[in-house]
Amino acid sequence: MGTKQKAIEILPGTLDLLILRTLLAEPRHGYGIAQRLRQVSGDVLQVGESSLYPALQRLLLNGWVKAEWGASDNNRRARYYTLTPAGRKQLASERNEFSRMIGAIQKVLETA
Amino acid sequence: MTFSFPRFCRHLLFFSRREQLERELAEEIEFHRAQKQDDRAMGNITLAKEESRDVWSFLSIENLWQDLKYAARMLRRSPGFTALAAISLALGIGGNAAMFSLVNALLIRPLPYFQPERLVGITSAYPKAGLALFQQESRTMEVASVSADSEFNLTGAGEAVRLMGSVTSANLFSLLGTPVEMGRAFEPGEDRPGRDALVILSHSLWKTKFYGDPRVIGRMITLNGVNRLVVGVMPAAFSFPSPRVELWVPARVDPSNVQEYFAYDFVPLIARLRGGATIAQAQGEVRAMTAQLYSMFPWVMPRNWNMDSRVISLQEYIVGDVRRKLLILLSCVGIVLLVACTNVASLLLARATARRKEMALRAALGAGRFRIVRQLLTESVLLAGSGAALGLLLAVAALSVFRSVLPHDLPGVANVTIDGNVAAFVAGLALVTGLAFGIAPALSASQIDLNQTIRGGGQRSARSFWVQFRGWLIAAEVALTVVLLVAAGLLTRSMRALVETNPGFNAEHVLTVRIAPNQSFCNDRGRCIALYDDLLRRARGIPEVADVAVANTVPLDGEFAGIPVDVENHIKTADFLPMLWAGAISADYIKLMRIHVLAGRGFTESDGANSAPVVLISASTARRFWPGESAVGKHVKPTWDDQWRTIVGVVSDVRQYDLTNRTPDWITGAMYMPYAQSVQIDHQFPAAMDLVVRTAAGADVTRVAQEIRGLAVDENPNVPVSVVEPMDSIVSGSVSGFRATMGVLLSFAMTALLLAAIGTYGLVSHSVAQRSYEIGVRIALGASKPSIVGLILGQSLRFVAGGVVAGVGAAVVFARFLSSLLYGVGATDPVTFAGVILFLFGIAAIASSAPALKAARMDPLKSLRMD
Numbered sequence: 001m002g003t004k005q006k007a008i009e010i011l012p013g014t015l016d017l018l019i020l021r022t023l024l025a026e027p028r029h030g031y032g033i034a035q036r037l038r039q040v041s042g043d044v045l046q047v048g049e050s051s052l053y054p055a056l057q058r059l060l061l062n063g064w065v066k067a068e069w070g071a072s073d074n075n076r077r078a079r080y081y082t083l084t085p086a087g088r089k090q091l092a093s094e095r096n097e098f099s100r101m102i103g104a105i106q107k108v109l110e111t112a
Numbered sequence: 113m114t115f116s117f118p119r120f121c122r123h124l125l126f127f128s129r130r131e132q133l134e135r136e137l138a139e140e141i142e143f144h145r146a147q148k149q150d151d152r153a154m155g156n157i158t159l160a161k162e163e164s165r166d167v168w169s170f171l172s173i174e175n176l177w178q179d180l181k182y183a184a185r186m187l188r189r190s191p192g193f194t195a196l197a198a199i200s201l202a203l204g205i206g207g208n209a210a211m212f213s214l215v216n217a218l219l220i221r222p223l224p225y226f227q228p229e230r231l232v233g234i235t236s237a238y239p240k241a242g243l244a245l246f247q248q249e250s251r252t253m254e255v256a257s258v259s260a261d262s263e264f265n266l267t268g269a270g271e272a273v274r275l276m277g278s279v280t281s282a283n284l285f286s287l288l289g290t291p292v293e294m295g296r297a298f299e300p301g302e303d304r305p306g307r308d309a310l311v312i313l314s315h316s317l318w319k320t321k322f323y324g325d326p327r328v329i330g331r332m333i334t335l336n337g338v339n340r341l342v343v344g345v346m347p348a349a350f351s352f353p354s355p356r357v358e359l360w361v362p363a364r365v366d367p368s369n370v371q372e373y374f375a376y377d378f379v380p381l382i383a384r385l386r387g388g389a390t391i392a393q394a395q396g397e398v399r400a401m402t403a404q405l406y407s408m409f410p411w412v413m414p415r416n417w418n419m420d421s422r423v424i425s426l427q428e429y430i431v432g433d434v435r436r437k438l439l440i441l442l443s444c445v446g447i448v449l450l451v452a453c454t455n456v457a458s459l460l461l462a463r464a465t466a467r468r469k470e471m472a473l474r475a476a477l478g479a480g481r482f483r484i485v486r487q488l489l490t491e492s493v494l495l496a497g498s499g500a501a502l503g504l505l506l507a508v509a510a511l512s513v514f515r516s517v518l519p520h521d522l523p524g525v526a527n528v529t530i531d532g533n534v535a536a537f538v539a540g541l542a543l544v545t546g547l548a549f550g551i552a553p554a555l556s557a558s559q560i561d562l563n564q565t566i567r568g569g570g571q572r573s574a575r576s577f578w579v580q581f582r583g584w585l586i587a588a589e590v591a592l593t594v595v596l597l598v599a600a601g602l603l604t605r606s607m608r609a610l611v612e613t614n615p616g617f618n619a620e621h622v623l624t625v626r627i628a629p630n631q632s633f634c635n636d637r638g639r640c641i642a643l644y645d646d647l648l649r650r651a652r653g654i655p656e657v658a659d660v661a662v663a664n665t666v667p668l669d670g671e672f673a674g675i676p677v678d679v680e681n682h683i684k685t686a687d688f689l690p691m692l693w694a695g696a697i698s699a700d701y702i703k704l705m706r707i708h709v710l711a712g713r714g715f716t717e718s719d720g721a722n723s724a725p726v727v728l729i730s731a732s733t734a735r736r737f738w739p740g741e742s743a744v745g746k747h748v749k750p751t752w753d754d755q756w757r758t759i760v761g762v763v764s765d766v767r768q769y770d771l772t773n774r775t776p777d778w779i780t781g782a783m784y785m786p787y788a789q790s791v792q793i794d795h796q797f798p799a800a801m802d803l804v805v806r807t808a809a810g811a812d813v814t815r816v817a818q819e820i821r822g823l824a825v826d827e828n829p830n831v832p833v834s835v836v837e838p839m840d841s842i843v844s845g846s847v848s849g850f851r852a853t854m855g856v857l858l859s860f861a862m863t864a865l866l867l868a869a870i871g872t873y874g875l876v877s878h879s880v881a882q883r884s885y886e887i888g889v890r891i892a893l894g895a896s897k898p899s900i901v902g903l904i905l906g907q908s909l910r911f912v913a914g915g916v917v918a919g920v921g922a923a924v925v926f927a928r929f930l931s932s933l934l935y936g937v938g939a940t941d942p943v944t945f946a947g948v949i950l951f952l953f954g955i956a957a958i959a960s961s962a963p964a965l966k967a968a969r970m971d972p973l974k975s976l977r978m979d
Contacts, residue, residue, distance in 0.1 A: 029140075029143070030140055030141075030143075030144050031143065031144045031147040031148065034144075048160070049141055049144055049145075049160040050160040050163060051160075052160070053137060053140070053141065053160045053161075053163075053164045054160065054163040054164045056164075057137075057164045060122075060126075061119065061122055061123060061126060062119060063118065063119065063122060072143070076143060076146070077139070077143070078140075078143050079136065079139075079140045079143075
């Protein structure tokens with residue numbers, strides 16, 4: 001497996017945001033979401049089923065994503081999640097919020 | 113999270129489709145795992161499922177239901193433990209429910225009158241002049257008088273009967289604000305002479321004697337030989353001033369009759385505060401008006417007369433001394449509940465240790481600590497709930513026992529029931545106790561070191577904190593038990609002292625029956641004397657009757673016969689106004705009751721109506737007035753008489769008023785007058801008398817009783833005759849309330865003791881089980897059996913000793929509250945305390961010795977190989 005980056009915990013509250021972001025480009029199934037997060041973060045962000053699926057249920061319940069059964073690349077039945085308009089709005093606003101917060105944290109870390 | 117309606121609808125949808133969602137999730141996760149087959153499993157599948165489920169379910173309700181189902185299963189699985197715990201709790205909760213229903217009915221629930229919070233009672237009794245003055249002068253109160261125990265002969269409606277009635281001022285009913293059921297109440301001014309020949313009936317009297325006939329209103333009935341017009345009937349629920357009262361007649365307030373206006377019966381006063389007035393203001397007024405009344409008396413009254421009278425709420429006034437007793441019993445039954453809780457907590461702690469593996473497994477499967485604690489608390493609340501249900505049944509039975517502690521004529525006692533309030537109280541109690549005894553065990557069980565427990569080493573590791581904690585629980589239990597045992601012990605010793613006390617008379621084989629002609633019948637003194645002489649003569653003729661006599665009061669019968677007297681060579685002052693208990697007796701009474709003549713002579717048949725007036729006085733009275741010299745030949749007389757009466761003999765003391773000899777403090781002594789020469793406080797000849805009979809040993813008491821009553825009824829059918837009562841039962845009846853209190857306390861103490869014994873047994877066997885490895889090692893290394901037993905006993909008795917020390921301290925404080933109930937024994941009676949301590953150590957030693965012996969017989973090979 002080569003040298004593996006050590007996985008870190010995803011900041012509490014940010015998982016929903018990250019999931020929504022992975023769905024911005026295209027619908028994905030659960031495993032696809034986890035894979036995408038890993039790839040993009042260079043193996044730093046690894047999300048387990050125990051957090052992923054409850055988070056997806058939460059998003060469904062809030063109406064930010066829709067789920068449909070479809071066929072996967074290897075032709076198995078898989079459940080694809082799609083961003084809804086409400087989800088898009090939520091993503092935008094949370095993203096804003098998050099950037100402001102990170103900026104603020106950065107500032108504090110560099111100057112204080 | 114803020115509430116959003118669409119989200120709520122989706123939630124409902126999810127909830128309703130959760131089975132489908134579950135299947136889908138399973139499939140989805142299956143797919144996920146297939147996708148990363150070559151990866152190591154990254155997450156906890158069960159946890160993923162469980163938490164996803166949490167998102168769409170109504171978590172709290174579902175979990176609660178789940179927890180309950182699981183809890184019920186766990187409790188069913190160990191029926192012995194469950195039964196023991198539930199019964200412990202049922203004893204505690206049931207006792208509390210019953211006691212609470214009494215406290216609720218008597219001390220908390222508002223009285224069933226209009227604006228009851230404004231009703232007050234005045235603690236001292238006043239003559240009619242006091243009533244008139246208070247009614248006229250008070251700015252803060254409207255005042256009424258209401259006597260509790262006046263007796264009336266009802267004649268002309270079937271067999272003549274003696275009824276308990278109340279003499280009241282005309283405003284009583286309007287003051288209480290209770291409407292009549294039928295007819296009308298008294299109107300203002302109807303307590304003045306000439307307009308007072310009225311009566312209001314109780315519902316039960318109307319039903320039983322007048323067959324519920326509504327035409328009774330407007331009818332004349334004959335009470336004590338006086339015709340009175342029936343004007344009203346009170347509703348069944350009305351029981352003021354006492355449920356024994358069957359009729360109300362207006363007081364006759366007549367200022368022109370000085371004796372009646374200032375003396376005779378002093379009556380209790382109650383009042384309604386006027387708008388804006390406070391109890392403190394009323395209190396000030398009563399003080400001032402009492403001083404004013406004092407100066408109005410036509411004769412000298414005792415110094416500071418009624419200056420200690422207080423204004424208190426009517427509720428407190430009605431309940432009186434009973435309040436203290438109730439609070440004592442309530443705290444005792446509360447202690448029983450505490451002991452029960454402690455016991456169950458200790459049992460649960462032991463169980464928690466035994467279930468550590470189960471908990472570890474649940475934790476390993478992903479259950480959080482909070483979840484485990486909640487699960488265990490659900491179990492304990494369920495346990496408390498079943499205890500409460502059982503307790504409620506127990507409460508119904510306990511209530512009738514507890515009721516016997518209270519005076520039966522206390523208003524409100526008869527209709528105390530286990531009602532909604534009590535059920536709510538019990539439910540609350542169950543919840544609180546469930547949480548209280550469950551929290552420590554739950555915390556202990558949830559403190560899990562996964563690795564250690566599952567590997568099994570945990571069984572041996574000394575989880576010393578919780579073992580210690582359990583020890584202290586037992587110590588607390590023991591301490592509380594000591595308090596109850598001491599209380600019960602003190603009461604038992606008092607009861608014993610009371611029973612063994614010499615009452616000054618012999619009650620064996622003595623029968624009494626009360627014969628109560630109207631006072632007017634005895635206006636002709638000769639007619640009255642002839643009646644009793646005739647009765648005495650006829651009673652003597654009954655076979656198996658050894659002695660007969662008449663007396664105006666027999667000891668302990670509740671009659672009261674004090675008259676003010678002058679004593680020769682003793683000047684009356686405001687500090688010395690002697691009042692003597694005045695017995696009116698026939699010649700044989702002294703001999704019949706086995707009262708001893710200590711000096712001089714007793715009465716003879718020749719001490720008749722026309723011979724020289726003579727009296728007997730009691731030994732203590734003689735000592736009081738003539739210390740160091742003979743009282744025989746000295747003189748006393750009723751205050752209003754002109755002629756002195758000669759003391760012809762001194763007789764031994766009799767406990768006339770109650771067995772504890774607590775005569776009211778304004779009674780100075782006792783004397784006896786020959787019946788034919790006697791007089792009572794209203795200056796009249798005593799009409800109502802007891803016929804007293806001593807049967808021969810081995811006589812058929814029932815038959816004799818029947819014959820006596822028969823001849824009394826036959827003598828004059830217009831004279832009411834009471835049932836025949838053996839003197840024995842009057843004596844034991846006079847202490848029945850005390851005996852009941854003792855019984856109840858004793859049962860509390862025994863319950864607590866049983867629980868503490870079970871607790872100690874549990875603690876010791878648990879610690880033996882826990883230390884089996886260590887004990888095995890010791891035995892293997894050659895420790896003797898006695899030394900093992902000593903080791904185990906020493907450990908448990910250390911906690912018991914701690915509890916005893918704390919308990920003795922608490923009991924010393926608690927016993928001080930009891931002192932008003934005690935007789936012939938101090939509140940810190942060393943015999944009781946020593947007995948309790950020894951007894952408790954004995955029980956603790958017995959409870960611990962079985963497991964200790966088991967430990968000593970342990971096979972070291974087996975115990976070392978365990979785990």
